[in-house]
Amino acid sequence: MKFTLRQLQVFLATAHHENISKAADSLSMSQSAASGALKELETLYDLKFFERAGKRLKLNEVGRQFWPRAEALLAQARELEADLLSHRDLGRLNVGATLTIGNYLAVGIMADYMAEQPGARVHLEVANTRTIVERVLAFELDLGLIEGELNHPDLELLPWLEDELVVFCSPSH
DSSP states (O other): OOOOHHHHHHHHHHHHHSSHHHHHHHTTSOHHHHHHHHHHHHHHHTOOOEEEETTEEEEOHHHHHHHHHHHHHHHHHHHHHHHHHHTOOSOEEEEEEOHHHHHHTHHHHHHHHHHHSTTOEEEEEEOOHHHHHHHHHTTSOSEEEOOSOOOOTTSOOOOOOOOOOOOOOOTTO
16 A cells, blocks of 8 residues: 555545645644645655645545545544554454353353453354364364364363263162
8 A cells, every 4th residue: 555544634634625734734734744745645646636726725526536435444544543542342252162052151151251341242153063173273263162072283272161971860770
């Protein structure tokens, strides 16, 4: 990518104010820095975005077509920056669990996690052990909760719960 977000900011401020000095003031930068950023953006792509009449800059057809796309891209960048600053919404946690764990334990664990991490998004996939393991190995799941035995050199296995199976029956059986 050749252009910078700062160049987009200068373009948008100039388009809004129709004046490079006012655009620079609104961005807290010098007029020469703003003018240089705009000129560099136009030079990178061998385009002109404005018709110049003295100190007044009026968008031309190329500039009018570029404006909404630049605005959308800058809005996404602002949203990403806000998410990074607040450490929120950076993605979701994809968890896989086998049937018993998925039906009886995972939902409670996920609810506790989301209560501790406001804004966290967790997706649960319930499948058999083999499918969960394959999806963790393919980086399609961040975490797998399985009941079955497994030894795989590419996975770190951590026991997290003891489960005792007990057989009971009638004394006369």
